[in-house]
Amino acid sequence: MRGAMEPEPEVLLQEARENVEAAQSYRRELGQRLQGLREAQRQIKESASQTRDVLKQHFSDLKGTLGKLLDERLATLLQEVDTIEQETIKPLDDCQKLIEHGVNTADDLVREGEIAILGGIEEQNDKLWNFTKKASHIQLDSLPEVPLLVDVPCLSAQLDDSILNIVKDHIFKHGTVASRPPVQIEELIEKPGGIIVRWCKVDDDFTAQDYRLQFRKCTANHFEDVYVGSDTEFIVLHIDPNIDYQFRVCARGDGRQEWSPWSVPQTGHSTLVPHEWTPGFEGYSLSSRRNIALRNDAESSGVLYSSAPTYFCGQTLTFRVETVGQPDRRDSIGVCAEKQNGYDSLQRDQAVCISTNGAVFVNGKEMTNQLPAVTSGSTVTFDIEAVTLGTANNSEGGHVKLRVTISSSNREVVFDWLLDQSCGSLYFGCSFFYPGWKVLVF
Numbered sequence: 046m047r048g049a050m051e052p053e054p055e056v057l058l059q060e061a062r063e064n065v066e067a068a069q070s071y072r073r074e075l076g077q078r079l080q081g082l083r084e085a086q087r088q089i090k091e092s093a094s095q096t097r098d099v100l101k102q103h104f105s106d107l108k109g110t111l112g113k114l115l116d117e118r119l120a121t122l123l124q125e126v127d128t129i130e131q132e133t134i135k136p137l138d139d140c141q142k143l144i145e146h147g148v149n150t151a152d153d154l155v156r157e158g159e160i161a162i163l164g165g166i167e168e169q170n171d172k173l174w175n176f177t178k179k180a181s182h183i184q185l186d187s188l189p190e191v192p193l194l195v196d197v198p199c200l201s202a203q204l205d206d207s208i209l210n211i212v213k214d215h216i217f218k219h220g221t222v223a224s225r226p227p228v229q230i231e232e233l234i235e236k237p238g239g240i241i242v243r244w245c246k247v248d249d250d251f252t253a254q255d256y257r258l259q260f261r262k263c264t265a266n267h268f269e270d271v272y273v274g275s276d277t278e279f280i281v282l283h284i285d286p287n288i289d290y291q292f293r294v295c296a297r298g299d300g301r302q303e304w305s306p307w308s309v310p311q312t313g314h315s316t317l318v319p320h321e322w323t324p325g326f327e328g329y330s331l332s333s334r335r336n337i338a339l340r341n342d343a344e345s346s347g348v349l350y351s352s353a354p355t356y357f358c359g360q361t362l363t364f365r366v367e368t369v370g371q372p373d374r375r376d377s378i379g380v381c382a383e384k385q386n387g388y389d390s391l392q393r394d395q396a397v398c399i400s401t402n403g404a405v406f407v408n409g410k411e412m413t414n415q416l417p418a419v420t421s422g423s424t425v426t427f428d429i430e431a432v433t434l435g436t437a438n439n440s441e442g443g444h445v446k447l448r449v450t451i452s453s454s455n456r457e458v459v460f461d462w463l464l465d466q467s468c469g470s471l472y473f474g475c476s477f478f479y480p481g482w483k484v485l486v487f
Contacts, residue, residue: 088309096222103220126200133198143189154180226306227251228296233311237355238319238336239282239487244294244308253296257304263289263312282487283334289314320362320473320486321352337485340370340477346389347476348377351486354470356380358447362427362473363487369401369421370481376401378419378475378484380427382468390476397449397462399425401477405451405458417454425453429471432461 052060157179161172227248234241242258253275259268260281268291272279284290291310298305321335328345329338338349356362364378377391379398391398392406399405403416419425432446444463451458475484 100220100222107219122202129198129200137192137197140189140191144191147189150183154183223306226295226308228253228256228294228305229308230292230294230311233292233313235313235315235317236280236284236487237317237360238286238315238334239280239284240290240292240313240315241278241280242292242294242313243278245277246296251296251305252299254299254301255297256294257297258292258294259307260290260292263291268293280487282336282485284315284319286315286318317360318353318355320355322486323350323352336487337367337483338475339368340480340482342480346478347386348388348391348474349476350381350384350474351472354383354468354472356427356429356471356473357469358429358431358471360428362429364425364473364475365485365487366419366421366423366425367483367485368481369419370477371479372401372418373478374400374402374404376477376482377406378425379406380429380471380473382464382466382471384472384474389478391474395464396474397427397451398474399451399453401482403453405460407449407460407462412458412460414458414460416451416456416458419453423453425451427451427473429462 154176158176161176225247227246228244228251229247230242231245232241232243234243242260244256244258246253255273255275256277257270258272258279258281260271261268271281281290281292289312291312293307293310295304295307297303319334319336322329322331322338324331324335326345326347326349328341328343328347329349330341331338335352362380375390375392377398377400379391379396381391381393381396383395385393385395392400392411393409395408397405397407399416399419401419403418405412405414405416416425417423428450430448432448444465445467447462447464449460449462473486475482
């Protein structure tokens with residue numbers, strides 16, 4: 046008979062199941078933390094190994110460069126010694142030759158005089174006469190000038206031993222080992238055909254003047270520069286969908302020339318289909334990725350649409366005007382529910398757009414509010430959200446209401462856009478009446 050306080054088997058079974066589930070969840074959490082711990086350990090070990098290699102290579106290169114510089118300086122000084130020696134020793138060598146010639150002449154004259162003196166009476170007069178004539182032609186009182194030792198160079202090397210202390214001081218201060226870079230990547234945001242990279246400082250004592258962003262495919266060996274500037278956000282374009290890319294950033298301190306250590310590489314990818322213009326449309330030339338459209342000189346009237354309805358509500362659609370041509374009030378950049386041929390502008394029903402003069406059109410009607418005129422470098426963004434009316438119903442009188450925000454040059458207009466029917470995705474398009482306009486979409 047079961048005790049009065051003993052739980053029912055069903056209760057025990059339920060508690061056992063709950064404890065197993067809790068243990069499994071605890072085990073999963075521990076597994077994730079263990080994986081994170083291993084990644085942290087691997088990062089420390091790999092970065093330490095890479096830092097050792099960089100230090101060894103740098104100081105090896107520095108040692109070789111310093112050795113070459115010292116050898117070059119030594120060769121220069123030795124050449125100076127050779128030059129001074131050659132230039133100052135030559136006059137003395139010439140003087141030596143002159144003296145040695147005089148000594149030989151005097152020796153010959155002495156010997157000849159001694160023979161003349163020791164000769165017989167008959168021979169003595171002739172020898173004495175010849176000797177006297179010869180001696181008279183030699184200037185026995187003319188001696189070459191020999192410089193004093195104080196008047197000739199005495200070479201020496203002037204070496205300042207203090208350079209050793211200076212070099213020693215610089216060497217001991219050269220290089221640092223940073224355990225953490227002063228800047229880290231904060232966020233990666235996928236965009237159609239691109240990724241927005243945002244970074245931030247993590248060292249409050251570091252004052253950044255410029256940032257440098259690099260990226261690469263995870264299968265590539267080398268990073269490449271994609272941005273250098275003072276902004277802390279940049280969109281990397283030409284990203285292939287569903288391909289992993291790595292990003293890293295470093296900074297340059299205020300007034301410094303060298304870059305800081307690189308941030309920890311972050312991996313990201315975009316699952317969004319890149320926006321593309323429709324190819325083969327007369328009047329427009331497209332880039333290889335079809336995300337840039339250039340209005341050429343060909344005669345054309347009509348709207349260049351996207352190749353597919355790739356814009357979805359909740360995203361930000363961005364147009365960047367690279368170059369401009371002559372503006373026309375009928376020009377348009379915007380989005381629409383569907384492609385409609387036969388129109389020369391998006392200033393029509395079922396479309397919203399901005400003209401190059403800044404006028405905003407909704408379903409063909411010009412709004413009172415206006416944005417600045419589009420110029421070279423202008424960025425125009427469209428943000429569209431579905432509006433919920435009453436209960437979970439976004440239709441009003443058979444129409445679909447969308448909340449549209451168009452931004453340009455730090456100004457924006459917000460309005461509601463009524464469509465005849467719900468659209469899961471939208472087309473984008475542009476139209477220009479004169480050549481020279483180039484528009485990038487992302």
